[in-house]
Amino acid sequence: MxxxxxxxxxxxxxxxxxxxxxxxxxxxxxxxxxxxxxxxxxxxxxxxxxxxxxxxxxxxxxxxxxxxxxxxxxxxxxxxxxxxxxxxxxxxxxxxxxxxxxxxxxxxxxxxxxxxxxxxxxxxxxxxxxxxxxxxxxxxxxxxxxxxxxxxxxxxxxxxxxxxxxxxxxxxxxxxxxxxxxxxxxxxxxxxxxxxxTPAVSGATVDAIADAVDNRTVKGSVLISHVGRTSERDALPQAADYLATLEGVETAIVFGIVDDEIELSARSTDPRIHIGNALGDIFGDVGSAGGHREMAGGQIPLGVFADLTASGTDAELVGIVARVVTNRLVSGLKLASDSGDSGTSGNSADSGSDAN
Known part of the structure; x- marks a missing residue:
């Protein structure tokens, strides 16, 4: 049959x-x-x-x-x-x-x-x-x-x-x-x-995408960005889709804090990268991540940062999350620090400021 x-x-x-x-x-x-x-x-x-x-x-x-x-x-x-x-x-x-x-x-x-x-x-x-x-x-x-x-x-x-x-x-x-x-x-x-x-888009979604644009860091053909804390979970894949269209970008990864998790969304047209496998390798020890060669996502429980942020403010939490996740991605994807950083703003992941 x-x-x-x-x-x-x-x-x-x-x-x-x-x-x-x-x-x-x-x-x-x-x-x-x-x-x-x-x-x-x-x-x-x-x-x-x-x-x-x-x-x-x-x-x-x-x-x-x-x-x-x-x-x-x-x-x-x-x-x-x-x-x-x-x-x-x-x-x-x-x-x-x-x-x-x-x-x-x-x-x-x-x-x-x-x-x-x-x-x-x-x-x-x-x-x-x-x-x-x-x-x-x-x-x-x-x-x-x-x-x-x-x-x-x-x-x-x-x-x-x-x-x-x-x-x-x-x-x-x-x-x-x-x-x-x-x-x-x-x-x-x-x-x-x-x-x-063509459904209506909420203002919060537009704000989150704007934050991703402002916070972007480009290393070679890889773009990494974050939206800070947001209630718009689905703004992450929308931001990744948009940022993946930037000239010279083959891989775009956007993350943010949603409720009690860090959510990630990634897009890639780079034939050298299976982005689903890459995210799984990078974050498998602290959360769950995976997907296809060209499209992937992941979730990391925010509790893994509890000891670091027990007495800190939400802005400090966003800064710590942004630095740690970005550094993991840079290391896991083997992006050299001198591989052509560009497109960063004063609210970049390295600055540790709240993206909201």
Missing amino acids: SKAETLRELLADGEELAIVCHNNPDPDCLASALALGRIAAAAGIDERRILYSGDISHQQNRAFVNLLEVDLREFDPESVRDRAENSLVALVDHSVPGVNNEVPEDVPIDVVIDHHPAEGIEARFVDHREAVGATATILTEYVSELDVAFDEVLATGLLFAIRRETLGFLRGVTRDEYEAARTLHDYADPDMLRRLS
Whole structure:
């Protein structure tokens, strides 16, 4: 049997399905969850839940949920630990319990569909394709093969997710993404796609991106910057996307303090660097980090700085975090101190000042 048929057979034996999104889900995760729910409904599962942890904070993610009316519920770890015998648990766009999700590590998983690099994946059904550009591509293939109906909402969500995940078919795109887009094109709503692509941007997001511009340090073709403390988690990848377009920059890494974590976002077009592996090597001992060759991220618990900042101010904390993280990146990426520093301002990481 094909992967799609094997999945349908597994779902047909279930009575409930909990589809767990990764923390702070993006359109690829949300659209994939929506599609898997439709496949489960066609297989006879009446009780389906899409669950998430973290925030729906990025303006595009909020627009996606609102315009497509995705029914999301907050994730309760106990709901998957103490589940009925015929209740299934699926992970889409992530693959390992406890990694970028709140799923307890000892919870057995029934379905995993993902395209991110990962090891140690265990589930009754696994479709893990690192080569494809988006998890939504895989789900589009399933929906088409299983003759599940494409309506405007589902097709628009999947097509937007593929476009967003591949930055408009420019990053990590494969033939499969083009094939999926061709399948979805006739069903998708062009007006809704435009509205999803151009949501309103909050002032706080603009401020955070401006801080990243001001605080940038360029060493050769690598740009490192920070936004200080921010409530706009999703401003980090937006800032990284923007700064990666600067002339001469091949790798852009932006970090900042969000709640009780240091968040990192990175973009790279340098063929010599696998930025996901690089971040994993640099920060794996103090947090979690990883991703693709061209796009990656990470989280470091702020508690690792507790002893250094127990009696300091928030401005001092930002300064210490900026220096330590920047120095780790410089050392880990083997950037010589004389490799052409440029573009720094008075609020650079080395100054230790608050970026807010």
